[in-house]
Amino acid sequence: MDCASCATKIDNALRRVPGVAEVNVSVPAGTVTVAHDGTVVPAVLAKQIGTLGFKVTGQGPADAKPVHPQDGHAGHDHGPGCGHEHAHGHKHDHDDHGAELEAGLHGHLHDHGPSEGPWWKSQRGLLTIACGLALVAAYGIGRLFPQTGHWAFVLAMAVGLVPIARRALIAARFGTPFSIEMLMTIAAVGAVIIGATEEAAAVVFLFLVGELLEGVAAGRARASIQGLTKLVPKTALLERNGKTEEVQAETLAVGSIILVRPGDRVAADGVIVEGESAVDEAPVTGESVPKRKGVDDTVFAGTINGDGALRVRVTAAAQDNTIARIVRLVEEAQESKAPTERFIDRFSRYYTPAVLVVGALVAILPPLLLGASWGEWVYKGLAILLIGCPCALVISTPAAIAAGLSAGARRGLLMKGGAVLESLGKITVAALDKTGTLTEGKPKVTDVIPVSRSEREVLSLAAALEIGSSHPLAIAILARAAEAGAPVPPAANAGAVGGKGVTGSVGGVALFLGSPKAAAEKVALTEEQTARITALNDEGKTVSVLLAGEQVAGLIAMRDEPREDAKTGLEALKQAGISAVMLTGDNNRTAAAIAAGLGIEPRAELLPQDKQRIVRELQARGEKVAKVGDGINDAPALAAADIGIAMGGGTDVALETADAAVLHGRVLDIARMVRLSRDTMANIRQNIAIALGLKAVFLVTTIAGITGLWPAILADTGATVLVTANAMRLLAAGGRT
Incomplete structure (x- = not known):
């Protein structure tokens, strides 16, 4: 969905279904979560949504295939992507009502709108174009046949107003009498009654244009996080029975071995079992420099393999890979409202009826009490109805919250x-x-101190004893030996001595690698060596002593850096x-x-x-x-x-x-997360200022007689577009957070 009005109408309509306990509608995610007592089936909710002008297709039992609600009315597209509506048994804990939902019905309300194709092919786009053409035709008829111009503009207005009025009446029937469509309908009909037919037609057209722009902006916002799913390739090269075959990535099972060629995107989360390559994680993490990865390193779905072929063991199915979980968590997070958003929601419930009262008072009191012109003040009262539409105010917070959550998710926050x-x-x-x-979280060799052997020899002999061991200290020594290019000779009679170290022999020389205490039991350590070990210990390092025969060959210090x-x-x-x-x-x-x-x-x-x-x-x-x-x-x-x-x-x-x-385990990301939070809250304050500021300006100018109906509609739809566009800046600025 792309407007708060849609959310309110769906919320009110679904709450009227017997058995429904809680409804949570997310405008940014285009989803609705319904908690019920177990007696509600998807078909009932689909029917209720259908009465609002939505057309739901592919519905079935709760565990059936996803259904794809399509927008059946002309005025509202509901965002990108294929939605779904399914019952699920896991619990939701939503911040906005503080209750665990024993059962939920989670549905996406989409119609594959502007974000998935040209805006002019959407139902909303077609209606806007038709209304615009009718307005141009009415203007031409009015110039050629002035006596019929009034009725030409009435017909032009009706092209756009009839669908709007229909939605207003249906919404009122299902618990939302104070919808933006109702305010629009009252204002347009009132304008016709007082003879302002040209302005009425223009206002309806501008309203549709504003809604179209809202849909495009909201669709782009929602697509920003859903676009992550497109990073994962559709197919993968699966190794099976000694052969490699191309299969659908979504069919990969945990434990499968896939081949990732140089330049290919990784098709699934997994662990490298063979090969080494530079992996570009920028599409997922934002990291600009590719990471060198080898055997036992983790790779994420959607990242790009660089210069070497990799064999990868799949560790997560398609629906559970990192990107899928990120998208799922962000969508669920968008349903959890911030305190500011909850306050704005509560405020808007009283705000819209108050606007109706103010509009009525402006239209009635000056003529009754001051003898002013009825036509002039009714006109101003109608303009105030349009100025007072709450869409921009209500969308100001969730639009920024959604953009902030998406910007963070795209960078691993x-x-x-x-x-x-x-x-x-x-x-x-x-x-x-x-x-x-x-x-x-894993030790690294920080110091190699030669005593009776060279540093290179100390690493070679220690690595020879540790070959095949999975102990973290052994892995650290082997990694340092590989980094230094030290050869690792074969060790004879290698084995562990419980709680002390490891033994073996290389080239006939008996070796021992263990703690200083265990080494001191075999060979006397000098004062200098003991002092050096103590100094290293004081730096938080673990020291291992390598003995070669009856001599101390060297010291190896390690620490979790x-x-x-x-x-x-x-x-x-x-x-x-x-x-x-x-x-x-x-x-x-x-x-x-x-x-x-x-x-x-x-x-x-x-x-x-x-x-x-x-x-x-x-x-x-x-x-x-x-x-x-x-x-x-x-x-x-x-x-x-x-x-x-x-x-x-x-x-x-x-x-x-x-x-x-x-x-992605970066300490710096904690500060980035805080910065993103502060940027988002600043954006929300800006949005509220834009929404209320424009309304205040147009309210004053309307009462003063400077502006009329058509500028008034810009105070609402224009503000809504500005607020949404301002929120989208968070997506672009996310790179610096």
């Missing part, structure tokens, strides 16, 4: 609803987990006026070392309940707290915080446990 997007900009403290949030952007991200938070604190279960020494390098206050050796307690303490001091963690062991603190932000690469936990998720 997921926020679950308008309330979250609004609240993010108000946080004053960010409490961040260490492992996997501020750090990479901070993310590349961690310091920059914390500085960005500071610039945004947000203080940061590290909450970690790690030991004090390691936490202090990492915190010192990042310039953040550490709180270490914390259990999950301790993290939650600290969040509560911060809140008790009046702080608005965002807790940032991995979404698993931080769950209590995430739930306690004002905003819980999960860090991760699109895992189910990262997407489902918190209020928001930073999919």
